[in-house]
Amino acid sequence: xxxxxxxxxxxxxxxxxxxxxxxxxxxxxxxxxxxxxxxxxxxxxxxxxxxxxxxxxxxxxxxxxxxxxxxxxxxxxxxxxxxxxxxxxxxxxxxxxxxxxxxxxxxxxxxxxxxxxxxxxxxxxxxxxxxxxxxxxxxxxxxxxxxxxxxxxxxxxxxxxxxxxxxxxxxxxxxxxxxxxxxxxxxxxxxxxxxxxxxxxxxxxxxxxxxxxxxxxxxxxxxxxxxxxxxxxxxxxxxxxxxxxxxxxxxxxxxxxxxxxxxxxxxxxxxxxxxxxxxxxxxxxxxxxxxxxxxxxxxxxxxxxxxxxxxxxxxxxxxxxxxxxxxxxxxxxxxxxxxxxxxxxxxxxx
Amino acid sequence: xxxxxxxxxxxxxxxxxxxxxxxxxxxxxxxxxxxxxxxxxxxxxxxxxxxxxxxxxxxxxxxxxxxxxxxxxxxxxxxxxxxxxxxxxxxxxxxxxxxxxxxxxxxxxxxxxxxxxxxxxxxxxxxxxxxxxxxxxxxxxxxxxxxxxxxxxxxxxxxxxxxxxxxxxxxxxxxxxxxxxxxxxxxxxxxxxxxxxxxxxxxxxxxxxxxxxxxxxxxxxxxxxxxxxxxxxxxxxxxxxxxxxxxxxxxxxxx
Numbered sequence: 001x002x003x004x005x006x007x008x009x010x011x012x013x014x015x016x017x018x019x020x021x022x023x024x025x026x027x028x029x030x031x032x033x034x035x036x037x038x039x040x041x042x043x044x045x046x047x048x049x050x051x052x053x054x055x056x057x058x059x060x061x062x063x064x065x066x067x068x069x070x071x072x073x074x075x076x077x078x079x080x081x082x083x084x085x086x087x088x089x090x091x092x093x094x095x096x097x098x099x100x101x102x103x104x105x106x107x108x109x110x111x112x113x114x115x116x117x118x119x120x121x122x123x124x125x126x127x128x129x130x131x132x133x134x135x136x137x138x139x140x141x142x143x144x145x146x147x148x149x150x151x152x153x154x155x156x157x158x159x160x161x162x163x164x165x166x167x168x169x170x171x172x173x174x175x176x177x178x179x180x181x182x183x184x185x186x187x188x189x190x191x192x193x194x195x196x197x198x199x200x201x202x203x204x205x206x207x208x209x210x211x212x213x214x215x216x217x218x219x220x221x222x223x224x225x226x227x228x229x230x231x232x233x234x235x236x237x238x239x240x241x242x243x244x245x246x247x248x249x250x251x252x253x254x255x256x257x258x259x260x261x262x263x264x265x266x267x268x269x270x271x272x273x274x275x276x277x278x279x280x281x282x283x284x285x286x287x288x289x290x291x292x293x294x295x296x297x298x299x300x301x302x303x304x305x306x307x308x309x310x311x312x313x314x315x316x317x318x319x320x321x322x323x324x325x326x327x328x329x330x331x332x333x334x335x336x337x338x339x340x341x342x343x344x345x346x347x348x349x350x
Numbered sequence: 351x352x353x354x355x356x357x358x359x360x361x362x363x364x365x366x367x368x369x370x371x372x373x374x375x376x377x378x379x380x381x382x383x384x385x386x387x388x389x390x391x392x393x394x395x396x397x398x399x400x401x402x403x404x405x406x407x408x409x410x411x412x413x414x415x416x417x418x419x420x421x422x423x424x425x426x427x428x429x430x431x432x433x434x435x436x437x438x439x440x441x442x443x444x445x446x447x448x449x450x451x452x453x454x455x456x457x458x459x460x461x462x463x464x465x466x467x468x469x470x471x472x473x474x475x476x477x478x479x480x481x482x483x484x485x486x487x488x489x490x491x492x493x494x495x496x497x498x499x500x501x502x503x504x505x506x507x508x509x510x511x512x513x514x515x516x517x518x519x520x521x522x523x524x525x526x527x528x529x530x531x532x533x534x535x536x537x538x539x540x541x542x543x544x545x546x547x548x549x550x551x552x553x554x555x556x557x558x559x560x561x562x563x564x565x566x567x568x569x570x571x572x573x574x575x576x577x578x579x580x581x582x583x584x585x586x587x588x589x590x591x592x593x594x595x596x597x598x599x600x601x602x603x604x605x
Binding site for chain 2: 143179
């Protein structure tokens, strides 16, 4: 008897508390549409992601809002440069066939746009690591005069003038307020949910496919000669390294040193992932290599031993032509076709 | 039995309402204090575009002057605050009168010194998109090297070596030896003791002397540095200086 009463009391207490807490949260808001929560799936073998959704729980509505923003030219000054202009899904969200990305007014940037996927595992973004949280990442291209060329005020004003956005912000965040935090959080939900772990490599790891002999041999080459920087399963260790590329004298991009101001960081750039590498040509921070083979040959024959060149590549990487051929076969297994064809991440249908 | 159920229920309601009505982060009485920042140069209220001479003998004008204030608190003898507002972060913008007045509620009364931080806590520099005073729309966030500009001074000087004679100081940095947050502690005029009271507001008028931006802890010649827009040693020196801009002019009670 006593037990049953206590249980009832607890149930009542919990529902009363929930009701009251809920009531105060919504004081000045009209009825809020139902919100569908989503979760970031951590692929088998992946480490835990960064805790970037702590204050920004992922919802279907927030994700769809982020998706619309990602594909919307209104985020740029002239209306022609949505995020998707430099981050194309068929190229694993990098820029297809462009060494350097370009933005409003026919201007080039100084860097090669990287693919966007598995971003929830990155603590720092950009080739120089200047961005410390996925939520604030979009501010960089949005405000850069040679990228989207807009201002935060300008974008927020445009979104506010669009009744469809007011409705989408309400659906995602409970009311029609449109501010930069909500815009950035919606974009973060969309981009953070882009997980790519469906390559042949992943299937082999899960015992659902087998490598060809050449791929298997190439995997061995990879493990022996590449994996200390391009660490599995994300194929990057997120560190900054000088791989012995000569300074590009027209761009004078000093990489990580631009952020830290430290000489020892001169010419260091973030180790890029090798996932989807076959889709993200050209390669390097300035896109100077147009084939994977050319990158491999750089490590075999042309590394410059400068003051900050990484010890792991300083003496160049010895590799026979057969090993190189097998390695190239293996790298093809890192392509995730399901990801680049995943309709959830495609341009929303109007 | 029924009594137990009812009292548990009642307790539950109280807990629930407690979570609801919570506006300040403390229990008990709150005392209201209002800080009014008054930017000045050459001993007179700041006027945009007017020419001033800094203590190093260099001319300058001001077109923008903004800084963040946080951790407003009161001190009494001990280094630990008697009371402190841990949550509020405010952006004072010399061009916007409303932002120069900051009102906080504190849960302590007696003090002989005022304290606040110029700048934004490091954690808020790494926690993603913020809103309110910290909205990147306020032009105080570096988009290419994540982090807040803690204080910003812009204008012109005939001694500037930058295009259009501009002087541009965007001071920030929150990591290790690049930190540019500065804690300010100000004595009350005539070393007086003060007690915050219920039913009235204590108003504190604070002079913000821009001349000291250029010369106080360090002599920062415009001729040598007409612009600083990255974290690093130079920003740290300007931060040392902006920790010295403040002085309490007056403290009064208002109904």
